[in-house]
Amino acid sequence: MEKFQKLSGIAAPMPLVNIDTDMIIPKVFLKTIKRSGLGVNLFDEMRYDRQGNEIPDFVLNKPQYRDAQILVAGDNFGCGSSREHAPWAIADFGIKCVISTSFADIFFNNCFKNGILPIVLPQEQVDLLMKDAEKGANARMEVDLEDQTITTSDGEVIKFDVDAFKKHCLLNGLDDIGLTMEKATAIDAYEERAKQSFPWA
Amino acid sequence: MTAPKTLYDKIWDAHVVSEDADGTSLLYIDRHLVHEVTSPQAFEGLRMAGRQVRAPEKTIAVPDHNVPTTLDRASGVIENEESRIQVEALDKNARDFGVHYYPVSDVRQGIVHIVGPEQGWTLPGMTVVCGDSHTATHGAFGALAHGIGTSEVEHVLATQTLIQKKSKNMKVEITGKLRPGVTAKDITLSVIGATGTAGGTGYVIEYCGQAIRDLSMEGRMTVCNMAIEGGARAGLIAPDEKTFEYCKGRPHAPKGAAWDAAVAYWKTLFTDEGAHFDKVITIAGEDIAPVVTWGTSPEDVLPITATVPAPEDFQGGKVEAAKRALDYMGLTAGQKLTDIEIDTVFIGSCTNGRIEDLRAAAAILKGKKIKDGMRAMVVPGSGLVRAQAEEEGLADIFKEAGFEWRMAGCSMCLAMNPDQLSEGERCASTSNRNFEGRQGYKGRTHLVSPAMAAAAAITGKLTDVREMM
Numbered sequence: 001m002e003k004f005q006k007l008s009g010i011a012a013p014m015p016l017v018n019i020d021t022d023m024i025i026p027k028v029f030l031k032t033i034k035r036s037g038l039g040v041n042l043f044d045e046m047r048y049d050r051q052g053n054e055i056p057d058f059v060l061n062k063p064q065y066r067d068a069q070i071l072v073a074g075d076n077f078g079c080g081s082s083r084e085h086a087p088w089a090i091a092d093f094g095i096k097c098v099i100s101t102s103f104a105d106i107f108f109n110n111c112f113k114n115g116i117l118p119i120v121l122p123q124e125q126v127d128l129l130m131k132d133a134e135k136g137a138n139a140r141m142e143v144d145l146e147d148q149t150i151t152t153s154d155g156e157v158i159k160f161d162v163d164a165f166k167k168h169c170l171l172n173g174l175d176d177i178g179l180t181m182e183k184a185t186a187i188d189a190y191e192e193r194a195k196q197s198f199p200w201a
Numbered sequence: 202m203t204a205p206k207t208l209y210d211k212i213w214d215a216h217v218v219s220e221d222a223d224g225t226s227l228l229y230i231d232r233h234l235v236h237e238v239t240s241p242q243a244f245e246g247l248r249m250a251g252r253q254v255r256a257p258e259k260t261i262a263v264p265d266h267n268v269p270t271t272l273d274r275a276s277g278v279i280e281n282e283e284s285r286i287q288v289e290a291l292d293k294n295a296r297d298f299g300v301h302y303y304p305v306s307d308v309r310q311g312i313v314h315i316v317g318p319e320q321g322w323t324l325p326g327m328t329v330v331c332g333d334s335h336t337a338t339h340g341a342f343g344a345l346a347h348g349i350g351t352s353e354v355e356h357v358l359a360t361q362t363l364i365q366k367k368s369k370n371m372k373v374e375i376t377g378k379l380r381p382g383v384t385a386k387d388i389t390l391s392v393i394g395a396t397g398t399a400g401g402t403g404y405v406i407e408y409c410g411q412a413i414r415d416l417s418m419e420g421r422m423t424v425c426n427m428a429i430e431g432g433a434r435a436g437l438i439a440p441d442e443k444t445f446e447y448c449k450g451r452p453h454a455p456k457g458a459a460w461d462a463a464v465a466y467w468k469t470l471f472t473d474e475g476a477h478f479d480k481v482i483t484i485a486g487e488d489i490a491p492v493v494t495w496g497t498s499p500e501d502v503l504p505i506t507a508t509v510p511a512p513e514d515f516q517g518g519k520v521e522a523a524k525r526a527l528d529y530m531g532l533t534a535g536q537k538l539t540d541i542e543i544d545t546v547f548i549g550s551c552t553n554g555r556i557e558d559l560r561a562a563a564a565i566l567k568g569k570k571i572k573d574g575m576r577a578m579v580v581p582g583s584g585l586v587r588a589q590a591e592e593e594g595l596a597d598i599f600k601e602a603g604f605e606w607r608m609a610g611c612s613m614c615l616a617m618n619p620d621q622l623s624e625g626e627r628c629a630s631t632s633n634r635n636f637e638g639r640q641g642y643k644g645r646t647h648l649v650s651p652a653m654a655a656a657a658a659i660t661g662k663l664t665d666v667r668e669m670m
Contacts, residue, residue: 016525017518018398018498022636027617031267031283033241033290035351045638050624074518076399079432079498080636081615082239082334084350102399105368105434106334106348113352163366165225177250180360183219183227187255187362190218190229197215200455200463201231201327 002115003173007096007143009069011133012059017074021107024078024086038085039092060093064136070143072126072133073100077118078107087114097143099150101126112166115173117145119160128152145171205473207370208439209405212345212470216328218362228365231327232344233357234313235262235300237291238617239332243355244294253298255361260300261322264288265312266617268305270580270607277306284618298358311583311609314338314551318422319585321451325440325467330357335551335633337428341421342448343440343470345405348429368434369479371404372472375412377486382667384561385420386553386631386650388412388484389427390492394502396482401433404480407472408438412486418447419557426552427633430499439471493538493663494635494648496526501635505653505665509536529637530645531625538663541647545628546577546658547640548604548651550614553631554582556589558651562631563595565655565669571603572661578605578620580612604658616640629657 029041047058054061060068071090077100078086087110090098098111099119111118121129132139132152139153145167150158169176180187194201206214218227233256240262247254254260267284268274279285288305295302303310309320314335317323323339329346330336332354339346353363373392393400406428408421416424421438428436445464448454455463490504501523503510511534512523527534532541548554548562559579571577579599581587587609590596596606613620614632622628622644631654635646647663656664 015518015521017522018500020498020634020636022634022639026638026642027615030238030617031281031287033245033287035242045642050642074522076397076402076432079398080334080634082332082336082348082350084239084242084332084352087350102402104399104432105402106350106429110350110352113350163225164223165221165364176364177246177252177356177359180227180356180362180364183362184360186219186227187229187360191361194229198231198326198463198466200324200459 001113001173001175004096004115004117004145004170006145007069008140010065010067010137011070011072011129011141012065012068013130013133014059014071014073015130018076018079019073020080021078021083021086022080025083025089030083030085035088036092038089039094042089042093067094069094069096070141071095071098072129073098075101077103079104082106084110087111087116091116099126099129112170115170117143117170119150121158121160125158205476207472207476207478208343208407208437208470209345209370210476212326212328213367215326224366226365226367227362228328230330230357230361230363231259232317232322232329233260234317234329234331234336235260235354236266236313236333237264237287238266239351240294240354241287241290242351243358244298246355247358252359254300254358257299259361260358261317262291262295262300263303263310263313263316264291264305266611266615268610269618270610270612270620272608274305274608308584308588311586312551312554312611314426315554315582315586318342319451319583321448321454324448324454324463325444326470330363334429335426337436338422338426338551340425340428340436341418341438342444343437343467345435345437347435368405369403370477371401371406371433371480372478373406373408374410374483375408375486376410376483377412378415379412379486379489382491382652382670383489384650384652385416385423387489387492389424390494390499390502390648391484391489392482393427393431393499394492395484396431398430398498398500399432401428401431404433406431406433406436408436413438414441417557418443419555422555423552427499430633440467491650491653491666493653495530495532495538496523497529497635497637498526499633499635499648501526503538505538505663507538509534509538511535539665541663542627542661543629543657543663544576544626545622546575546654547613547628547630547632548578548654549580549582549612550632551582552633553651554580554586556586558631559586559590559595562651562655563598565652565666566602566659567598569602569659571658575603575658575661577603577658578607580607581609583609613640629654629663
């Protein structure tokens with residue numbers, strides 16, 4: 001997995017609440033058997049018309065946001081399906097950090113497996129960052145995972161919380177299957193115990 | 202004496218392999234269900250790392266999302282090339298890694314969340330995961346069941362565990378009795394209407410109360426299925442005699458002395474008196490009406506007797522969302538819900554594709570015809586549900602009413618196969634999501650119970666089923 005340490009980039013505002021995984025990556029793109037190449041279809045039905053032409057009003061089609069690396073989004077971002085194609089598409093587009101007041105549980109976990117940092121902040125602070133993002137390409141935000149800070153284009157610093165284990169994995173780009181494999185003895189021991197306690201399982 | 206525990210606490214504690222100081226835990230997984238859409242990259246990951254499936258005997262694969270539901274599918278040909286490749290990949294992966302497999306040609310094939318319980322893979326007290334958010338369904342058995350992403354699918358395949366942090370406990374109590382015409386679907390939608398789609402975020406919900414106890418296992422699966430739509434990691438219902446009765450004799454349920462030992466353990470799976478819940482919601486069963494969704498989020502729920510709301514009825518970010526939803530749905534504030542005309546009716550999905558759902562719809566349709574020009578289809582949740590419905594004469598009722606009688610699969614719930622809405626088409630659907638584009642590009646979805654879907658098929662409008670009973 002790619003490491004996430006510091007990021008300085010353009011933030012795109014998407015204030016809509018309940019942006020679901022069908023919006024992020026419609027199901028027609030779930031038929032792939034690969035993880036790569038989904039960025040072009042990120043937010044497909046909001047981003048293109050039926051003929052495949054870009055819809056100019058959509059935020060990521062606007063010249064100042066085409067290279068966005070941060071997304072500031074409305075509440076409950078990523079609700080819906082478990083499809084990891086959603087964070088795959090986001091990462092493939094080039095977005096490495098999403099900020100919202102809340103995320104759906106599965107989407108939130110999926111982000112960390114793909115080098116994306118999802119940040120939860122109170123409404124007030126998300127509003128402030130949304131305003132900052134609305135300034136466009138001249139406004140760059142800085143996200144520092146080690147320090148757990150976001151610095152706005154005006155130099156204002158906002159602290160954020162992140163789970164210590166998830167932070168460690170992101171900072172070091174760790175594959176958690178490898179980490180769990182190191183605990184094989186504990187898994188073996190559990191299976192032995194379970195054979196006695198729950199033989200039917 | 203140990204502190205009183207919730208049902209969730211008990212199942213969690215029984216599955217902890219190891220725990221770090223910060224609460225990050227390795228949780229053992231008893232059953233891993235796999236389908237064709239979210240697994241190919243995970244199996245590929247195993248191959249690239251030279252890893253095996255740790256417990257193929259606990260891993261069950263079935264194709265459901267992409268499969269055609271037309272009667273001619275027996276020929277084995279899936280026309281859409283990408284869909285075909287995905288199903289073929291599952292065939293190959295299941296064989297190569299030696300996991301249990303129900304191919305399209307097997308009568309036991311169906312939606313993964315219907316096949317699991319039906320075959321006795323899902324049992325009380327287990328941990329069950331699947332690369333699919335509606336894994337919450339299995340919580341109806343008092344199993345801790347939730348959806349995972351593809352990276353976690355690979356993690357479970359390789360290690361039979363998941364790295365997890367414990368969620369908080371939430372109790373949703375539905376007291377008293379349901380009124381006639383009100384079903385499990387109306388309960389689960391009403392709860393989401395009350396809590397919002399993020400109301401359960403960070404929680405595992407335990408559903409309890411008389412109205413939940415009174416539900417059949419099928420109804421309980423419908424309730425838990427949509428826990429995810431309320432944002433919860435999982436939904437749970439404590440197992441009872443109904444649960445044991447349902448499980449008994451299923452192909453993969455324990456037999457003989459093992460059965461007795463299992464039941465003795467399952468009877469300990471309830472929330473202790475005085476156990477702590479971080480959040481409690483109580484709804485009187487009598488207050489629940491047959492409901493429909495009007496917007497593009499499952500929280501956009503109203504009783505069928507209501508009118509379409511105005512954006513000003515909401516607050517904060519929901520004002521803009523409601524505006525967008527009304528525009529997308531082609532509805533006007535103040536319009537009566539019962540005046541909304543429907544083009545298509547879909548009965549099926551892991552929410553409402555079980556035998557009881559088909560019985561409820563058939564009871565309304567018996568001796569009646571669907572409205573002229575209506576497209577209506579029933580897609581049973583599994584080949585076995587389909588066979589049982591044929592045996593009970595339900596299939597004939599559907600066909601005589603004018604419904605298409607399809608083969609099992611996910612079908613129009615997410616429209617990955619050819620069963621889709623066209624632009625602007627409006628559907629009364631027994632599925633679980635009314636998101637934009639969910640059932641087809643620019644398609645419009647109203648979520649309803651099977652009985653309400655049947656009523657709408659007859660009248661051509663969203664209809665209060667109580668007027669047809």
